[in-house]
Structures are given as C-alpha cells and as structure tokens.
Amino acid sequence: MDKPLRLGIAGLGTVGIGVIKIIQRDAALISARAGRNIVISAVSARYPSKQRDVDLSRYSWEADPIKLAQRTDVDIFVELIGGADGVGKDSVEAAIAARKDVVTANKAMLAHHGQHLAEQAESGKTCIRFEAAVAGGIPVVKSLSEGLSANTVSRVMGVMNGTCNFILTRMEKAGLPYEQAFAEAHSLGYLESDPRLDIDGIDAGHKLALLAAIAFGTRPDFNNVDLEGIDQVSIEDIHAAADMGFKIKLLGVAQRTTCGLEQRMHPCLVPATSPLGQLDGGTNMIVIESSAAEQIVLSGPGAGEGPTASAVIGDVCDLARGLRMPVFGQSAKNLTAIEKSQSELPAPYYLRMSLLDKPGSLAKIAGILGENSVSIDRMRQKRHDSRSAPVIIVTHKATPAAIGEAIDQMSHSDTITDPPVAFRIEHV
Secondary structure, X not given: OEEEEEEEXXXXXXXXXXXXXXXXXXXXXXXXXXXXXXXXXXXXXXXXXXXXXXXXXXXXXXXXXXXXHHOOOOOEEEEOOOOOOOHHHHHHHHHHHOOOEEEEOOHXXXXXXXXXXXXXXXXXXXOEEOHHHOOOOOOHHHHHHHHOOOOOEEEEEEEOOHHHHHHHHHHHHHOOOHHHHHHHHHHOOOOOOOOHHHHOOHHHHHHHHHHHHHHHOXXXXXXXXXXXXXXXXXXXXXXXXXXXXXXXXXXXXEEEEOOEEEEEEEEEEEEOOOOOOOOOOXXXXXXXXXXXXXXXXXXXXXXXXXXXXXXXHHHHHHHHOOOOOXXXXXXXXXXXXXXXXXXOOOEOEEEEEEEEOOOOHHHHHHHHHHXXXXXXXXXXXXXXXXXXXXXXXXXXXXOHHHHHHHHHHHHOOOOEEEEEEEEEEOOO
16 A cells, blocks of 8 residues: 555634544545545644544644645645635645645635636646535535536536525425524524625535536636525515425526526525425535436535535545546636626516505506516415505516516516515426
C-alpha cells in the first residue's frame, strides 16, 4: 500500500467534526477502498478551546488556516470554513499555490469564484473536488461529471435546500402559517446564521450555478441565477395547490434555450404524485434529463453531519485512487461564458390576488390578462370580508413575459388591495 494520504482540515463545525468521526471510526474500511491509508495531520478552527464531540489530541493545531494549507505534512487541504470570500477562499488559493489538492464543501465560494479557482488549479496541476457543496450526501456532481459524461444534458432541476422543503412540508402537513413554520425551523437549528440565505433561495442558487456549469460546460455564474424565495408562499397557497393536486416546492431549473442558459430558483407548483411532489422534510432531490440516459432522479439527505462528511471523504478517496479531473468536468479554458436567458417556455401559472369587493373588479383583472394573451383555465373565489375578495386563477400556458406584464399592470390597478402573487406550474 502507498504511503498515507495526509489531510489538513480547516473548519471544525458540523461537517468537519463529521469527517473526523468517520475517519476515526472507519479508518480500515476507508483505507481498503482508497488503496492507501487516509490520515489527518493537522486541523484549524476559529475557537481552539471549544468543546467538540471528538478527540483532537492526536492532531497538530494551526490557528491560521492559510498556514495549515501550506504545511509540508498536508497533501489534501479540506476547506470547510465556508463563505464566498475571506479566509476560506484565501486558504484555498494558498493550498493551490502550494501545489496541494483541495476538497471543499464551500458552494458560495465556487459559485462566485469557481472559474478563477479552476483556472488556478489547472495551471498548478492540482484538483478541486466539491461533491459536498451540492445536495449533501447525494453524489450528483459525480453523476453529472462521470456517470453521465456521454450524455447531452437538456435540463437539471430539483429541490436543493432542505430547510425550505422542511418549512413548506410543515405548512402542508400541520397547516401552519409560514411565520410559524419558519420559527419552528429556526428553533430546530435548520436555518443558516443568516436565514435569508435559505428562504431567499441564495443557498440553493449557489448549488444550481455549480450543477449548471458541469451540465452545460459553462463558467459558474451565480449572478445570472434568477432568485425568488418562499416568504410569499401562504398557507392559503398550500391549501389551494393541494386542492388542485399540486405541491409547492422551491424548485431550481437550469436548461438551454434558443437564447442562452436559463437558471432560475423560485417556488413552483409540481404534481403531488411526481417524485418532486412526494419529497418531504429536509430531503433533496435532483432530476437530470439527458440524451441517452433520459431521466435520472437522485434523492437523499441534503445536509447534516453524516451525509455531507460522507461526500467529503468520497472526494478524498477518489484523489487517493488517482482519479484526477478538471473542477467542472472539463478544462476551465473550455468553459464558455453564460449568455443569460430569461425563461421563454410557456407554462400554466397559479395567480393569487385580493380584489376590491365592488362590481367590475374581476372583469378588469380578466381584461388585463386577456390583453396580455393570458387565458384563464379555472378560477376560484374564497369567502371574503366586506372590503376585499381573495381570488385564485390558474391560467392556460403563457410565457413568463406575458405573466410578468400582466402582474405589473394588476399591481397598478385600482381593483387590487394586495400585491398579486404568481407561481409557475411545472409538470415533471
């Protein structure tokens, strides 16, 4: 067996501790599968005296993760610090400059700086592996870059944020309003320190940008991902969707169009009987549609100590076996710049609005839709007070541009009491 492969682990949060636990517990199994011993040389974290549920006494300690990345007894730098910029990115660049391979779970860093880092790694003949950055324990990066390498991918879509899926599931199952389901997720520790990263779709958007880069051979570009969060989803929307045979999910979609690459992350209605519709709790699911393999569905835990640490060690084992690949599946110099495309494919839409309870209000809204070539498939008016009347409309297929213009005109109409809400209906 070859000499041991030595790790330097920066970041001892949930995932970092999970990696150490697995290596300590299953060292023989991992070494047998990797073909060489995997050992930890040194670790780094912000608070050295913090109590952690693992024995760290056998490892050297580095206060500065950049110095950890430069140590001569470290072969692979494992970056689990996080953050698009700052010490996480700086330490990865230091590792690449020192000709060390990198394994990271840092989706924000790669979504914002992936092209630059890939070029640096390629120039220095090092590797960056990031299975743990997308969908936790689901091997979707490996599936796209290796298993489906003979396929032309037409669409990648899925539920990529377990916290949002937990909130939407709790709203549906327990009949909770959004605010109460959000508070429950917060109390359970499911939310990021900045909750907007979850509920605004930013976290999931980072993941979508990385998957799109691999699937379509483009430079990762988070700034070209259209984002909409879940905070506009009401319990009334959840109930109305269920009555029509749908579930509401924060859905990411990346696909080629005639104008460029479309990348969007937003709440959608999906059929309740579809794999995505049956996805509950904190689970993630990625659907890949391709030329030869057709539709592939990958599902599993999208976060947590064990699943994410498993993905980290999987990348380490690949490097131990000598599996070396470009960061995004092909040479960084061959990745093309994204020509952003707004969604152009027609789809049915779910619209919710509150109208002034006076003659002609509904006719005015119907007129606005008609003027924008949006036809009504069905409509429902709920019980209301003396001032406003809640109305739900499901349209026939319409272009996003037509729906957007209609919503804008409705918002400026004197018949609307609250801003209208529109969710696309995806048949998957």
